[in-house]
Amino acid sequence: MLITSVDNKKIKDYVSLKTSKGRKEKGLFLVEGSHLCEEAEKSGLLQELLVLDKMKLEFDTNKEIIYVTENVMKKISNLTNIPMVIGVCKIKENKKIEGNHILLLDNIQDPGNIGTIIRSAKAFNVDTIVLSDDSVDIYNDKVLRSTQGMLFHSNIIYDNLTNVINKLKKENYLILGTDVNNGTDVRDIKVDKYALIMGNEGHGVRKEIKEICDKNLYIKMNNSCESLNVAVATSILLYELNRSNHE
Numbered sequence: 342m343l344i345t346s347v348d349n350k351k352i353k354d355y356v357s358l359k360t361s362k363g364r365k366e367k368g369l370f371l372v373e374g375s376h377l378c379e380e381a382e383k384s385g386l387l388q389e390l391l392v393l394d395k396m397k398l399e400f401d402t403n404k405e406i407i408y409v410t411e412n413v414m415k416k417i418s419n420l421t422n423i424p425m426v427i428g429v430c431k432i433k434e435n436k437k438i439e440g441n442h443i444l445l446l447d448n449i450q451d452p453g454n455i456g457t458i459i460r461s462a463k464a465f466n467v468d469t470i471v472l473s474d475d476s477v478d479i480y481n482d483k484v485l486r487s488t489q490g491m492l493f494h495s496n497i498i499y500d501n502l503t504n505v506i507n508k509l510k511k512e513n514y515l516i517l518g519t520d521v522n523n524g525t526d527v528r529d530i531k532v533d534k535y536a537l538i539m540g541n542e543g544h545g546v547r548k549e550i551k552e553i554c555d556k557n558l559y560i561k562m563n564n565s566c567e568s569l570n571v572a573v574a575t576s577i578l579l580y581e582l583n584r585s586n587h588e
Contacts, residue, residue, distance in 0.1 A: 343394060343408045347416045351407070355391065355417050355429065361478045368432050370480035373420055375399045378428035380490030391417065391427040398426065419482040432480060435498050438505070440468020443514065443536040444579070445502055447546045449476050449571065454542065456487020457572035463491045465576075465583040470497045471505050502538070506553055509536050516555045518546060519574070524559035527581040535582065539575045 344352060355371065357363030364370045369388065372381050379400040381387040389405040392398060393414050398406070414423045444467045449455055455477055462470055477484065479497060506516055517537045518524075538554065540546030560569065560577050569577070 343410075344413055345410045347413055349413075352409075352413055352416065355427075358429070359417075359419060359482070361481070364432065364478070364480050370430050370432055370485075371417070371482070372428045372430055372485055373418055373424040373426075373482065375424075375426055377485060377490055378426050380493045381428045381430045384493035386430040386433065386493060387428050388431055389429045391429070393423070393425050396425045433497070435500075436469075436496050438469045438471065438498070438509075439496060441514075441534040442467045442469075442582070443509065444470045444575070445505065445536055445538040446470065446472045446476055447502055447538060447550055448473050448541040448544075449539070451542055451572075452477055452481050452483035453487050454570070454572040455479060456484050456489075458539070458575050459484075459488045459495055459497070460491045461572070461576035461579055463495055465579040466586075467579060468496065470495060471502065472497065472499050473502045474499055502550055503553070506536065506538075506550065510553075510555075516553065518551055518554035518557045519559060519578070520557035521559045521568075524557035526561050527558045527578055528561070528585075530556075530558065530582075531585040532582070533586060537575075537578060537582065539571055539578075542571055 358367065358369055358371050372378055378387065378390065382400065382402050387404055389407060390402065391407050391409050394408045394410055417427055418424060444462050479492060485492060510516060513534060515532050515535045517535050538546055538550060558578060560574060
């Protein structure tokens, strides 16, 4: 099948997936480029493919392929340079929290930060990421690109963090916050079952969540730097927690 018109109903449906509202209504999202499409295929979330006319896929798939003209691809894509392929993927069902290493993200808003955090969480053996309901949409195209496909291989859910923390406490997870003044050096802690909470770029973790943490951590650094970007700080903390579990 070759679609040549941007007014085609299928194309209009795909364009609607560029918005959070459209993604939620249809339960679908888009990924751009061969790498992300291939990762989506491996994860079982890929539903169909939109391929630029006369181009050949770089990976094998049994999914439906719809060929489109350059003009149509430009209409669907978020990129300046249009991709050869766009994948239409199914949004994951809201899974349950699993594993002993949990990362809780409170109102993180920057897509690049979320993408970096997801990659680091995968690298350092986080089992589940829980985002507060007011955090950025992980199916935002900027988030998807910055995760480099790791989103497809991670257990990520949205939920009310206060409720989640209270449940985790009952299951004997150590709830870890951060505090540069009254925290414990992360290098000095060893814990097998934890939930680490990281907060909003400008305001940090909200007060009511801070108050129910069991222990606070800090990253030792020189006095010339007051704070770190949340994605950098999260990556360092996860690295140290993972290292302590493998010594």
